[in-house]
Amino acid sequence: MNNEKITTAPSGYLAFVLVLVLIAVAALCFYGQYPVAGVIITIVNFVFILPGLAIVNPNESKVLTLFGKYQGTVKQDGFFWVNPFTVKRKVSLKAYNLNGQQLKVNDSVGNPIEIAAVIVWQVKDTAKAVFAVENYLQYVNIQSEAAVRHLANSFPYDHIEDENASITLRGGAEQVSMILEKELNERLERAGIEVLEARISHLAYAPEIAHAMLQRQQAAAIISARRLIVEGAVGMVEMALNKMEEKNIIELDEERKAAMVSNLLVVLCGDRSVNPVVNAGTLYH
CATH class of the missing domain: 1.20.5 (Single alpha-helices involved in coiled-coils or other helix-helix interfaces)
Structure with missing residues (x-):
């Protein structure tokens, strides 16, 4: 499994100036009846220099791969020039807010309940997010739902159902949130995802009971x-x-x-x- 490797890229402003200079030189060649030189300069300019320009916005990154091999990740925002043959994939480093759907599950004593959670997460390791899973957004959604279901199955809804329970979904909100956050971090570590906060947003008995x-x-x-x-x-x-x-x-x-x-x-x-x-x-x- 590839681990994230931070790389630095040269400034793109010098390359952009070079692009403009080569365009001017090619124009002079065409004007001076040197079409072959003009064509060569134009090909070099638009094939080897111009495609290498890349803009990295704040809280974004560029994951670089060259002929199927991971080259590194540019996390510094700015204007850069990289190898023009690399594939540049944008990965956002911003925090995402996942408002999970209401799930109907059974608590630890078998009562049907409705539960939903709000999860705040962000990409921590861009290499794992891109290469370890097929789609890290879908991976987060599925694993979050699985974690919430497992949490609901592990504790009773209230002390009325189990007087000996040390933690309940209704009474132990802080402890339940910590347990959910810990389990989500364990599940999502493979995809390079870090969970910043996880809390129960909806909790109720199912309508039939x-x-x-x-x-x-x-x-x-x-x-x-x-x-x-x-x-x-x-x-x-x-x-x-x-x-x-x-x-x-x-x-x-x-x-x-x-x-x-x-x-x-x-x-x-x-x-x-x-x-x-x-x-x-x-x-x-």
């Missing part, structure tokens, strides 16, 4: 809230009983304690306003 999963998330949120309310209510009841015993406000037997605990829990844990009931009798009648 989205409603059911929303209900499940709502139920889990309600259960979590109720658990917190019950824990707080039990603590408040315990504090109330301890305070009454410390200050000797009233002595309660076990049955009255149980009734008081029941009433307090109803008041504290209920999701509606409580209507007080006045008991005119006693607890035992």
Whole structure:
């Protein structure tokens, strides 16, 4: 496999001046009745000198090959002259932004989800990009899709599906992005591509299970809230009983304690306003 070799080329301005001089000399030869010399000078000018002129724009490069052999890459921007028989292939060094399409895949626990990623990449090794793969643009698209699919298959969508998961697609955005970026760099290194940034741009359950999963998330949120309310209510009841015993406000037997605990829990844990009931009798009648 060819590795990138940076080469320097002579300035093209001197060659351009030479082209103009030879054109003038050829014109004088034709004017002075020396057509053979004029033809020879014109052929030399347009076959050996003029085709060698090359312009390299900023953030671009020219990959040079001579009779099937890699000669080097010109990365410096400017006006140059190179061997006229070399094939000059332009390779952009600018950063590309790949907005991946939404993919329907299964997460690690088998739930169908929709996922897409935004990837920023650029060519790092021009020789690999040109000679190691057939089309490096298409190579990036295909390998990026494969990496996103593999990422989705490796982690659950949320902790609801796998409570023991250390990383989830929904909750571990930074870690997931780092993992995706690392895998893309490994996959695209063969083509001389460097991934600058990779992030999940779209993540959702597939439409066929989205409603059911929303209900499940709502139920889990309600259960979590109720658990917190019950824990707080039990603590408040315990504090109330301890305070009454410390200050000797009233002595309660076990049955009255149980009734008081029941009433307090109803008041504290209920999701509606409580209507007080006045008991005119006693607890035992």
